[in-house]
Amino acid sequence: MSDLFSDAHAAALDAADPLRTFRDEFHLPLHAGAPQAYFVGNSLGLQPKGARAHVEQVLEKWASEAVEGHFTGDAQWMDYHALVRDGLARVVGAQPQEVVAMNSLTVNLHLLLVGFYRPTRERPAILLEAGSFPSDRYALESQVRFHGFDPATDLIEVEPDAEDGTISMAAIARAIATHGHRLALVLWPGVQYRTGQAFDLAEIVRLGHAAGAVVGFDLAHAVGNLPLQLHDAGADFAVWCHYKYMNAGPGAVAGAFVHERHARTDRPRFAGWWGHDAASRFRMGPQFHPTPGADGWQLSNPPILALAPLRASLALFDRATMPALRAKSERLTGYLEQLIDAGLGDVLQVLTPRDPAQRGCQLSLRVRGGRDRGRALFEFLAARGVLGDWREPDVIRIAPVPLYNTYGDVLRFARTVREWRT
Numbered sequence: 001m002s003d004l005f006s007d008a009h010a011a012a013l014d015a016a017d018p019l020r021t022f023r024d025e026f027h028l029p030l031h032a033g034a035p036q037a038y039f040v041g042n043s044l045g046l047q048p049k050g051a052r053a054h055v056e057q058v059l060e061k062w063a064s065e066a067v068e069g070h071f072t073g074d075a076q077w078m079d080y081h082a083l084v085r086d087g088l089a090r091v092v093g094a095q096p097q098e099v100v101a102m103n104s105l106t107v108n109l110h111l112l113l114v115g116f117y118r119p120t121r122e123r124p125a126i127l128l129e130a131g132s133f134p135s136d137r138y139a140l141e142s143q144v145r146f147h148g149f150d151p152a153t154d155l156i157e158v159e160p161d162a163e164d165g166t167i168s169m170a171a172i173a174r175a176i177a178t179h180g181h182r183l184a185l186v187l188w189p190g191v192q193y194r195t196g197q198a199f200d201l202a203e204i205v206r207l208g209h210a211a212g213a214v215v216g217f218d219l220a221h222a223v224g225n226l227p228l229q230l231h232d233a234g235a236d237f238a239v240w241c242h243y244k245y246m247n248a249g250p251g252a253v254a255g256a257f258v259h260e261r262h263a264r265t266d267r268p269r270f271a272g273w274w275g276h277d278a279a280s281r282f283r284m285g286p287q288f289h290p291t292p293g294a295d296g297w298q299l300s301n302p303p304i305l306a307l308a309p310l311r312a313s314l315a316l317f318d319r320a321t322m323p324a325l326r327a328k329s330e331r332l333t334g335y336l337e338q339l340i341d342a343g344l345g346d347v348l349q350v351l352t353p354r355d356p357a358q359r360g361c362q363l364s365l366r367v368r369g370g371r372d373r374g375r376a377l378f379e380f381l382a383a384r385g386v387l388g389d390w391r392e393p394d395v396i397r398i399a400p401v402p403l404y405n406t407y408g409d410v411l412r413f414a415r416t417v418r419e420w421r422t
């Protein structure tokens, strides 16, 4: 086998990569005149070159047609959100009427909790992972309080049971067995943002439903990263954002999934006119009649300019396809792992599960030797155009994204770590 750390090795892997041309579809930020090794697609994905044309089309239509833009042409604003529906459904494994692009992530979480978190005295509790993304915890805690319950007893956090900070399915099953009779809701991540651990969603749905709970997911770090089958998994609802692996731009309009079996739900919801039955919306009647499916959860007419880049992004996902992206992702992240194991184990400890089935593209790497040493390495990398992100107290997250990262990028990371150590 050729030397893993050689240029020739990475170049051969890149040459054999069937998705290598997709990198040219993105604007790559520069460092000292050359592209960065950008591993922060888990935070803000890169800009598809096609995004600008979609945004400009909206600006042009607004300039030339003004209010008529709502009703004219293929990309009329009245149905603009429908332009992304099929592509989104393919990315998350849903039926088209089960998904909608609207609002932002935490807003969607709250809106769906209005319908899907219905606590009673007997069943007031929400199960979530310890160390969840703060916004999710704030949302859940405030919902528990809003309903007059006590987060101290009714927000049940499953602690990691492995040394690396991951949570086994056995621990989740135990928590559901212990608290099941009190659970109104299980709200779980598809991929945990801090550890990069991916979960078996269908199994969590099965366990949650068997205990009589509703099961929802936050897929912020899963969508566009792992192939998902939300419909078949049986999730009641899910929410996610589009600015991470979906590359739809800062603050992009987010996504939501409502399972078909709830398409005509009489669950409570906070209603707005854009969720009203589309055929009669403009009769402007006083009674709210929801559009069946996910569309019925919309409140407002969507921010068209913020939705436009998602069209460019989804076109790339459709061309590349999730199975092909996942196949590359396993190899690309596998190469990163190999390099660490072969030559950087004295500097970096991999916290993310070693089993590819339990992770997406991200590896969370603990820098051995504590916080100061970790920060020093992080800054050394950034100063050389190798961009990861920092999680206190001593973790660097590296997310090689199969749409635009190369094996060469991964090698550059590993070599820069090696340079720092010596």
Ligand SMILES: *Cc1c(COP(=O)(O)O)cnc(C)c1O
Pocket: 104, 105, 106, 107, 133, 135, 136, 189, 193, 218, 220, 221, 241
């Ligand atoms: C990125 C992320 C968020 C961010 O929420 P916004 O409402 O989009 O600002 C929330 N939750 C999780 C799990 C995330 O990964």
